[in-house]
Amino acid sequence: MATQMAAAAVVPSSIVSTSTTPKITASTYTSLLLSKAHHHRRLAFNPILKPSPLRLTFLPNKLRSTLPLRRTNATAPQTRCLFTGIVEELGTVKQLGKAPHGGFDMVIAAKTVLEGVNLGDSIAVNGTCLTVMEFDANTFTVGLSPETLRKTSLEELQSGSLVNLERALTPTSRMGGHFVQGHVDGTGIIFSKVPEGDSLWIKVKAEKELLKYVVPKGFIAVDGTSLTVVDVNDGEGWFNFMLVAYTQQKVVIPLKEVGQKVNLEADILGKQVERLLSGYISIWSS
Incomplete structure (x- = not known):
């Protein structure tokens, strides 16, 4: 154990020698080495006596300085977060205004994602990982940098727009979708919406690079929603997926019209495999 700890032992005196240099005559014995400020004490057990319970009480020595502490203030160091692509609720944009840094500050009304929220927490807004800068009982505020506006469809939002919301994954969260980073790869355009029974087919056009x-049958996050791809047409540059009736009521995608943008994030596994293979290919081709 890396953390130094002082220990006090409570042992029956009839079986323990507490002298610093005990005489050991038994052929077999058990020793327990305890350390405190580099002074050692050896406890010799007489194997002839009946076993007696040994209780150890450990006292921490500067333990708090070595353990990670939970921070709840705005200056807490930022950590990398993951999402599942399972939208928790639809929020409503209440205010969108220019910020001094050149981007925008956006105020969103919500309920579920505000439970247990802290300053500095990450919330995915239409699949974009954003940091909570302010919050109250009914709203929270996030900042949109110029780069975020260029890379995502958030620039199309206005007061009254509905957005998908999801809090970052925790160790106790259920993994219902797939690993979503909240780092949007680019945007796609809704190309068609075709109902089939109570389900809805949606076709999205995307850049070849994405x-x-x-x-x-692979995963993709569309506006932060974890979806299963049905077909891909590389020649025409589109992919499609189907939304069942329940999902249509829980996410923002069905509310968008043909021609509107959606945020896209490809499965991270595919990008990692490509990166690894490109290294091997370059080595063998050289």
Whole structure:
């Protein structure tokens, strides 16, 4: 154990020698080495006597300085977060205004994602990982940098717009979707919406550079929603998926019209495999 700890032992005096240099005559014995400020004490057990319970009480020695502490203030160091792509609720944009840094500050009304929220927490807004800068009982505020506006469809939002919301994954969360980082790879355009019974087929056009990571029956995050790809057409540059009736009521995608943008994040596994293989290919081709 890396953390130094002082220990006090409570042992029956009839079986313990507490002298610093005990005489050991038994052929077999058990010794327990305890350390405190580099002074050692050896406890010799007489194997002839009946075993007696040994209780150890450990006292921490500067333990708090070595353990990670939970921080709940805005200056807490940022950590990498993961999401599942399972939307927790639809929030409503209440205010969107320019910020001094050149981006925008956005105020969103919500309920579920505000439970247990702290300053500095990450919340996915339409699949984009954003940091909570302010919050109250009914709303929270996030900042949108110029780069975020360029890379995502958030620039199209206005007061009254509905957005998908999801809190970051915790060790006790259920993994119902797939690993979503909240790092949008690019945007796609809704190409068609075709109902079939109570389900809805949606076709999305995407850039070739992003489409190469999209595979049939694979995962993709569309506006932060974990979805299963049905078909991919590389020649025409589109992929499609189906939304069942329940999902249509819980996410923002069905509310968008043909021609509107959606945020896209490809499965991270595909990008990692490509990165690894490109290294091997370059080595063998050289």
